[in-house]
Amino acid sequence: MADPSSYRPKPGQIPDSPGVYRFRDEHRRVIYVGKAKSLRQRLANYFQDLAGMHPRTRTMVTTAASVEWTVVSTEVEALQLEYSWIKEYDPRFNVKYRDDKSYPYLAVTMNEEFPRVQVMRGHKKKGVRYFGPYAHAWAIRDTVDLLLRVFPVRTCSAGVFKNASRTGRPCLLGYIGKCSAPCVGRISPEDHYELADEFCDFMTGRTGTYLRRLEKQMGEAAEELEYERAARLRDDIEALKKAMEKNAVVLADATDADLIAVAEDELEAAVQIFHVRGGRVRGQRGWVTDKVEEITTGALVEHALQQLYGEETGDAVPKEVLVPALPDPVEPVQEWLTGRRGAGVSLRIPQRGDKRALMETVERNAQQALVLHKTRRASDLATRSRALEEIADALALDSAPLRIECYDISHLQGDDVVASMVVFEDGLVRKSEYRRFQIKSFEGQDDVRSMHEVITRRFRRYLAEKERTGEWADEESGELKDDDGRPKRFAYPPQLVVVDGGQPQVAAARRALDELGIDDIAVCGLAKRLEEVWLPHEDDPVVLPRTSEGLYLLQRVRDEAHRFAITYQRTKRAKRFRAGPLDDVPGLGETRKQALIKHFGSVKKLRAATVDQICEVPGIGRKTAETIAATLARAARPAPSVNTATGEIIEDEEPDTTADSPGDPVTAGAPEERRGQET
Incomplete structure (x- = not known):
């Protein structure tokens, strides 16, 4: 634990101008990023009496080992640089909003030749139009099912589309009129793209144009005595109106706005967002976060705006954003939003009328989300802190293990031996720092040797990257960098290594660290049978109470490592291509096996092919083709x-x-x- 006075800048060193600052720990990792209108005044707040600080701020300044800053010209530049650094470094002590659940979006892949309508989760992709988020995936499918009658856009997967193109027969949706069947050429790529574009226009709220157009076409069909066509258009109009009725009108027609509400206590905050397009609620989402320091509601709103619109441009940023409190100062944030949209954005607090009533609804949702979040055991800050303290006491550690790495070995009867490394920081998962290992040094089922190998490889990398600081460091900050400029994750050591297993696995891990000369990292193991905690050089395990939060955290870490290892091992098994007789062809790898099966369709058709026909497959020479033909012919003969x-x-x-x-x-x-x- 560092003393903040040991790295406090000298008086007069810090400029009295706008800028962005970074706190780093002893391993040069960025742990906090902030911005300030006056760097001198802002940083002075971190070097006061520790007793008067917010608990999380006190933990941050005592974890840090240095502070640095970058001066910028305006507060808008400071806002942009702060967002960029938070995205790049992912500092552990910054306000990071976490989705309280994984929300599905309705996505239209406008980046493809034949755009597809589908349900998507996770990170947004470039060139894809997103609508939502929705509370449930079935709500998206319900809406899409109604709209496909009017906008028959492709919804099938790439495999189904390709198979239909090859056979010349569309899928069921093509036969019943809910797909324009571009796979078989019923519609040109240009017309299908235009159809998808109209689908997107309707979803953005431009509904009146299409309803009026369909009503006009229905009237014309009736006048021309084409009653069947008029009936179909009537049903189309009813389908569109039914889809629109699923979202009640909450604001005046054509209103595009996002409403953001915050519910908070001393330690945590919950944010709820309602997306209103065309006067209707088109999506809802929620975030929760730990409050790192004494932070105002306006500052929480500012961080929410950064996360919400940091990657968005154009119409994705609405004309109006309604918030419970304005950031201080508000002008840089409003100017930043205007730059993201390319047009004026109104950022304000609703005072009366329909918008104020809707804001109260959003606030009630935020309050309920915070209450629900507080009941979740694993996400409670106080519970996590208690768990880390219990682990430190049980294992006789000098301080709470803020970073824990856990390792597990997985195999199938000695084949496809793999290992996993998962990372927990402050009691929460850090999936961006997970790693997978392939065990190659020996064959057979030997978890102890495998554990020794994976610990050796991981910490040999750590030592190598630490020694190469001069070669790999960023010239300005001295931080370890990969070839692509990203921080080197293996350069960050844990305070505690947990292995899935008992005394033998723990001894192997400790021996690997000792061989590398690393003596400042604690090691323990968690055995599955009795949930006993094993320590190196101890004959008896440490038994934590069944109700211990520390034991619960260790179990979560162990189970996550086991899940990650099993998933990787199954993925490797699934990728191993089984091609029957082709497995017996010497020198024929997985890629060329797949190419052969893809070209001919089956081993039976490949067996009937001539050598010249086999040579037509990319990557297959004549000698290899002759070997393949001979092997398949030999396999076709009956056994003696x-x-x-x-x-x-x-x-x-x-x-x-x-x-x-x-x-x-x-x-x-x-x-x-x-x-x-x-x-």
Whole structure:
């Protein structure tokens, strides 16, 4: 634990101007990023009496080992640089909003030749139009099912689309009129793209245009006595109106706005966002976060705006953003939002009318989300802090293990041996720092040797990257960098290494660290059978109470490592291509096996192909083609018969069918018995 006075800048060193600052720990990792209108005044707040600080701020300044800053010209530049650094470094002590659940979006892949409508989760992709988020995936499918009647855009996967193109037959949706069937050429790529564009326009709230157009077409069809066509258009209009009725009108027509509400206590905050497009609620989402320091509601709103619009441009940023409190100062944030949209954005607090009433609804949702979040055991800050303290006391550590790495070995009867490394920081998962290992040094089932190997490889990398600081460091900050400029994750050591296993695995991990000369990292193991905690050089395990939060955290860490290892091991098994007789062709790898099967469609068709036809497959030379043909021909021959009495192999020969009559008691598949009768 560092003393903040040991790295406090000297008086007069810090400029009195706008800028962005970074706190780093002893391993040069950025742990906090902030911005300030006056760097001198802001940083002075971190070097006061520790007793008067917010608990999380106190932990941050005592974890840090240095502070640095970058001066910028305006507060808007400071806002942009702060957002960029938070995205790049992912500092552990910054306000990071976490989705309280994974929300599905309705996505239209406008970056493809034939755009597809589908349900998507996770990170947004470039060139894809997103609508939502929705509370449930079934709500998206319900809406899409209604709209496909009017906008029959493709919804099938790439595999189904490709198969339909090859066979010339569309899928079921193509037959019932809910897909324009671009796979079989019923519609040109240009027309299908335009259809998808109209679908997106309707979803953005431009509904009146299409309803009026369909009503006009229905009237014209009725006048021309085309009653069947008029009836279809009438049903289309009803389908669109039904889809629109799923989202009630909450604001005046054509209002585009996002409403953000915050519910908070001393330690945590919950944010709820309602997306209103065309006067209707088109999506809802929620975030929760730990409050790192004494932070105002306006500052929480500012961080929420950064996360919400940091990657968005154009119409994705609405004309109006309604918030419970304005950031201080508000002008840089408003100017930043205007730059993201490319047009004016109104950032304000609703005072009365429909917008104020809707804001109260959003605030109630935020309050409920915070209450629900507080009941979740694993996400409670106080619970996590208690768990880390219990682990430190049980293992006799100098301080709470803020970073824990856990390792597990997985294999299938000694084959495809792999290992996983998962990372928990402050009691929460850090999936961006997970790693997977392939064990290659030996064959067979030996978890102890595998554990020794993976610990050695991981910390050898750590030592190598630490020694290469001068070669790999960023010239300005001295931080370890990869070739692509990203921080080197293996350069960050944990305070505690947990292995999935008992005394043998723990001893192997400790021996690997000792061989590398690392003596400042604690090691323990968690055995599955009795949930005992094993320490190196101890004959008896440490038994934590079943109700211990520390034991619960260790179990979560161990189970996550086991899940990650099993997933990787199953993925490797699934990727191993099984091509039957092709597996016996010497020198034929997985890629060329797949190319052969893809070209011919099956091993049966490949067996019937000539050598010249096999040579047409990319990557297959004539010599290889001849080997493939010979191997397949050899595999097609029936196995030689064996005399059960003598054990001798009887060569296959053509049967003498003239000696047999339909009534002869000849056993099929046993030529040696038939020959005995013939003799």
